Amino acid sequence: MENDVQRILVIRAVDDAKTRYLTAKKLAQLFRELSFGEWKSKLDAGGDTVVMRSEDEADFDPYRRSLEMLGVETEIRDQKVLGGAKVY
Numbered sequence: 001m002e003n004d005v006q007r008i009l010v011i012r013a014v015d016d017a018k019t020r021y022l023t024a025k026k027l028a029q030l031f032r033e034l035s036f037g038e039w040k041s042k043l044d045a046g047g048d049t050v051v052m053r054s055e056d057e058a059d060f061d062p063y064r065r066s067l068e069m070l071g072v073e074t075e076i077r078d079q080k081v082l083g084g085a086k087v088y
Helices: 017-030 036-044 057-068
Strands: 007-011 049-054 074-078 080-082 085-087
Touching (some): 049 057
Antiparallel strands (some): 007 074, 080 085
């Protein structure tokens, strides 16, 4: 399992409050496992926010386009595991 390359879709820090609100709203629609309030708190905390993980980079395309239409910068990174914990 350590040889599996997993990738993560990350939203870069969002400075504009309105963009954070709209992004949290969109994320709550796309990923229903977290509520709007939870996404909003993550975005308001600042820094980069992990949106999803996948072994296939193509899985990110529809989500990435949807988020970038809001003016949000996204990035795909390799998932790393240090001491058994997933980090990026």
